[in-house]
Amino acid sequence: MPSEHLTTNEFLSRLTTLFQSRTHSSHGSVYITQKRLSPSSLPALATDTPLPPSSPYPFADLAPPHPLPILVRATDGKSQEDRKDRVKFSTVVQAEELEGFFARYADICKGGMAGLKKRDRSGRKKGKKKGKGGEGEKKKG
Amino acid sequence: MPYLPTAQAYLEQSRLLISARPTTTKIITKYTLPKKGRKPKETSSSPPPTSETSHPQQQQSQPPKATLTLKTYDPASGVCLKYSTDKAAEVGRLIAALGTCGRIMAALPAKEERADEGAMVEGDAPVVKEEAKAVQKESGKEMKGGQGGHKGGDKGGVGGGGGGKKKKGKK
Numbered sequence: 001m002p003s004e005h006l007t008t009n010e011f012l013s014r015l016t017t018l019f020q021s022r023t024h025s026s027h028g029s030v031y032i033t034q035k036r037l038s039p040s041s042l043p044a045l046a047t048d049t050p051l052p053p054s055s056p057y058p059f060a061d062l063a064p065p066h067p068l069p070i071l072v073r074a075t076d077g078k079s080q081e082d083r084k085d086r087v088k089f090s091t092v093v094q095a096e097e098l099e100g101f102f103a104r105y106a107d108i109c110k111g112g113m114a115g116l117k118k119r120d121r122s123g124r125k126k127g128k129k130k131g132k133g134g135e136g137e138k139k140k141g
Numbered sequence: 142m143p144y145l146p147t148a149q150a151y152l153e154q155s156r157l158l159i160s161a162r163p164t165t166t167k168i169i170t171k172y173t174l175p176k177k178g179r180k181p182k183e184t185s186s187s188p189p190p191t192s193e194t195s196h197p198q199q200q201q202s203q204p205p206k207a208t209l210t211l212k213t214y215d216p217a218s219g220v221c222l223k224y225s226t227d228k229a230a231e232v233g234r235l236i237a238a239l240g241t242c243g244r245i246m247a248a249l250p251a252k253e254e255r256a257d258e259g260a261m262v263e264g265d266a267p268v269v270k271e272e273a274k275a276v277q278k279e280s281g282k283e284m285k286g287g288q289g290g291h292k293g294g295d296k297g298g299v300g301g302g303g304g305g306k307k308k309k310g311k312k
Contacts, residue, residue: 019172027176034239035167036246061164067247077171095247102240109236115174115207116229 005071008101011091012108015074018087019112022076029077030112037071037092067095144223148231151224152238155213158220159245165217168242171210211235213242 006014015032022028073090093101145151159166206227213222226235244250 022172022174027174029171029173032170033167034170034243034246036164036248038164062161064248067249070243070247077173093243095249098240098243098247098249102236102243106233106236106240109172110229110232113172113207113209113229113232115172116209116232117206117227119228119230 006089006091008091008093008097011072011074011089012101012104014089015105016108016112018074018076019108021087023112023114031073031075031077033073035071037069069094070098072101144225148224148226148235148238151211151213151222152235152242154222155211155238155242156245158213158215158222159242162215162217163246163248166213166215166246168239169212169214170239171212172207173210174207209235211239 015030018030022030070093071090072093073088075089076087078086145154155168159168208225208227209232210223210225214220224235
């Protein structure tokens with residue numbers, strides 16, 4: 001895996017391109033993964049194994065002394081035989097940039113996920129077609 | 142782990158999981174456009190009981206039906222929460238929730254995000270805020286609801302999310 005991370009700007013523009021290429025080819029996937037970027041300064045947190053109970057800070061990752069960056073990866077889901085032309089890139093979002101990043105990220109997703117069903121307003125007026133329970137429950141909050 | 146019935150249930154459980162295991166938990170967002178080969182199955186046979194049936198001439202049958210699947214997975218404990226939707230209207234709210242989850246991952250306080258989130262998501266802001274309050278109040282309770290969901294399958298999950306709240310409120 002290439003270790004260089006893109007800047008958030010580059011990442012978002014490449015994500016836009018990735019979504020567009022999905023729309024043009026009319027099939028395919030976009031995978032986006034987000035997780036905390038484990039700092040090497042906090043011991044044993046980079047691994048998935050729990051700290052031993054004898055450790056002075058068994059839950060040190062629950063309350064780190066300072067905010068941690070988020071690692072965001074994106075791929076087109078190609079693996080194995082298609083590995084050559086696989087699209088894969090990642091970025092590190094610093095904690096203070098999170099809000100701005102997700103605001104732009106949400107816009108890109110709204111624009112890029114064009115294959116999803118649009119809200120059907122004509123059906124709503126009639127009030128008959130809303131047989132699905134999902135919408136109603138959400139409105140209740 | 143099966144798919145959670147509602148976005149709200151998924152988001153609540155995800156927040157709890159990330160709060161408990163902020164280092165190992167990751168969120169995978171998958172947007173899939175199905176291959177063309179699958180499409181005729183839905184259109185040629187009896188029309189599906191969706192809103193499309195009222196307007197078959199609409200261009201909705203033209204683009205393939207994409208799905209958006211969110212998965213919250215913690216490899217350390219093996220917990221996996223999933224939610225899948227095909228509604229474009231939910232995208233904004235779900236991504237905003239991913240931002241909230243990102244704040245928890247980043248170990249930032251969650252509070253100030255709520256106000257900004259309202260501005261970010263146009264129509265769905267009140268829902269998000271209510272949801273946020275609900276999570277704060279019921280974080281302990283939801284764990285019980287979640288366990289009930291495992292036992293009783295889908296039905297139990299719904300009860301833990303929706304019905305459980307009202308009962309507790311009356312007490």
